[in-house]
Amino acid sequence: MLCAMIADTLDLTPEAFAAGTGWAIKPQGACRGDACVPLGGGPFDAAATAERLRMAVVHEPAAGLWAIGPDTLGDRALTTATAPDLELPRLDGTPFRLAELRGQKVAIVSWAPW
Amino acid sequence: MVTVCLDDADAARPHIEAAAPDHPSLVDPGHRMDALFGVVNVPSVVWVDEEGTVVRPPEPGWPGFPRTLPEGFGVLPAMGKTKETPEVDQRALLNSGQDRAGYADALRDWVEHGTASRYALSPDEVVARSRPAPPEASQAAAHFELAQHLWQAGRRDLAVPHFNASHRLQPDNWTYRRQAWSLVAQERDGGPLGRFAQGPLAGQESDWPFESDFASDLAQLGEGEYYPRTL
Numbered sequence: 001m002l003c004a005m006i007a008d009t010l011d012l013t014p015e016a017f018a019a020g021t022g023w024a025i026k027p028q029g030a031c032r033g034d035a036c037v038p039l040g041g042g043p044f045d046a047a048a049t050a051e052r053l054r055m056a057v058v059h060e061p062a063a064g065l066w067a068i069g070p071d072t073l074g075d076r077a078l079t080t081a082t083a084p085d086l087e088l089p090r091l092d093g094t095p096f097r098l099a100e101l102r103g104q105k106v107a108i109v110s111w112a113p114w
Numbered sequence: 115m116v117t118v119c120l121d122d123a124d125a126a127r128p129h130i131e132a133a134a135p136d137h138p139s140l141v142d143p144g145h146r147m148d149a150l151f152g153v154v155n156v157p158s159v160v161w162v163d164e165e166g167t168v169v170r171p172p173e174p175g176w177p178g179f180p181r182t183l184p185e186g187f188g189v190l191p192a193m194g195k196t197k198e199t200p201e202v203d204q205r206a207l208l209n210s211g212q213d214r215a216g217y218a219d220a221l222r223d224w225v226e227h228g229t230a231s232r233y234a235l236s237p238d239e240v241v242a243r244s245r246p247a248p249p250e251a252s253q254a255a256a257h258f259e260l261a262q263h264l265w266q267a268g269r270r271d272l273a274v275p276h277f278n279a280s281h282r283l284q285p286d287n288w289t290y291r292r293q294a295w296s297l298v299a300q301e302r303d304g305g306p307l308g309r310f311a312q313g314p315l316a317g318q319e320s321d322w323p324f325e326s327d328f329a330s331d332l333a334q335l336g337e338g339e340y341y342p343r344t345l
Contacts, residue, residue: 004144004252004259010226028228056253058260058279063272065263069256070149070247077152077251078171078244081237083162084150088140091123096138098116102305103164109175110119110147110158112289113129114309 004069011059012046023053037073078086118142120156120289120297122266123205125309143262145174145289152245155288155341159217161224161234164271169234171244174341178218192302192316193329198274202333211338213345220345233345243344258293265297274298274323281325288340295328 005020012027023030030049036092039085046068050057056069073079086098086108098106115137117127122143130139147153150343151160159175162168224231237242246253261276277294284290295312302308302315313327332340 005132006259013332015244019168032262054252056249056256058253058276060255060260060264060272060276063264063267063269065260067256067260069252069254069259072247072249075247076244077149078168078241080119081168081240083160083166083168085231086146086150088118088142088146089123090138090140091127093123096116096140098162098170099166101116101138101162102166104300105164106162107115107175108147108151108160109115109117109161109222110118110120110142110153110160110172110289111238112157112292113122113125114292114294114312 004067007066007068008064010046010066012044014044017046017049021053021055021071023049025049040080048086115287116140118147120145120147120153120310122295125300127305145293146254148287148289152247153286153289154286156292161221163228163234168240169180169229169235170344171235171240173344174212175217175221176212176214177213189305190307191299191305191311191312194314194316194319194322194324196314196319196327196330201204202329204329204332207337209337210340212341213230213343213344216345240314250283254280254287254290258284258290265325278325291326292328292333295324298323324334 007016007020018024023038025033025044026036029036039049039052047057050075053071054073055071058067058069083098087095090096116133118120118140119130119139120142123141153172153173157175160168160172161170184291193267219326220233220322224233257276259278261280264273264276271276280290281294292312296309299311299313299315300308302318314322
């Protein structure tokens with residue numbers, strides 16, 4: 001699973017869909033890493049693609065916003081033991097990627113100020 | 115070590131600055147850790163080895179020493195009572211079933227012994243222990259992300275129903291519940307510890323917009339059910 005994206009339209013370009021969901025749209029289908037899901041022919045359709053990838057689509061008409069949820073193709077949060085490509089910002093906004101620590105043992109501790 | 119705050123930078127800043135860590139300290143207001151790894155509560159620890167392989171999926175974990183907030187951090191607000199709030203010993207429930215002192219020792223064992231550590235799980239065990247991700251999990255994440263976005267945009271009226279939807283769709287995801295409750299409590303209390311109040315404040319019991327609160331939900335649990343023991 002990757003993460004949810006917010007958009008003000010479902011009329012998304014393949015590039016926008018890829019940027020928001022992590023799934024690149026290629027001739028062989030929607031692809032992430034080595035995995036590709038065939039999409040069938042015709043022009044790109046974000047809603048249909050989300051359905052193929054088992055991503056929820058939620059609409060808030062009063063704000064004109066859509067949310068596309070993470071894919072649930074594998075039925076589990078971790079379908080392999082390979083760590084997802086975690087990328088999150090530091091407090092100052094600079095990006096950090098888990099891959100920067102390759103070669104070290106890492107304990108990722110999630111916490112909250114509540 | 116990498117720490118990830120499941121809230122925005124403003125909420126994280128006083129804690130991170132007080133701790134002055136020398137490890138990467140990240141912020142995750144959209145709770146990506148939930149979708150990526152299966153985090154559902156805090157504190158939660160994931161172990162990743164040198165090759166980028168998860169050897170323990172998310173589980174409750176503690177540093178092994180008493181933790182207190184620095185002096186002068188603030189005062190907890192007075193909590194209100196709801197009809198669903200029976201008198202329970204919250205601290206006992208939260209601490210039940212845990213060997214908190216042993217978690218840091220387990221981490222040290224893995225640091226020293228690597229794959230030979232009895233705490234390092236095989237890839238198949240990691241996947242088997244990973245949380246199920248049914249369609250409802252994607253729906254919950256979408257509603258939660260939308261709720262956060264709307265809340266940040268000032269549309270409280272639109273955000274709350276989506277928070278409530280995320281809670282209904284993934285009822286055992288405590289980060290979705292506690293985050294939402296903390297946002298309202300923080301706004302109403304205004305103090306530095308307002309976020310810790312995850313229910314109606316005293317005198318505001320009739321004005322709580324969510325379908326439940328921390329005290330009511332915690333009271334439904336048995337011993338060892340809030341933080342399951344995994345070591």
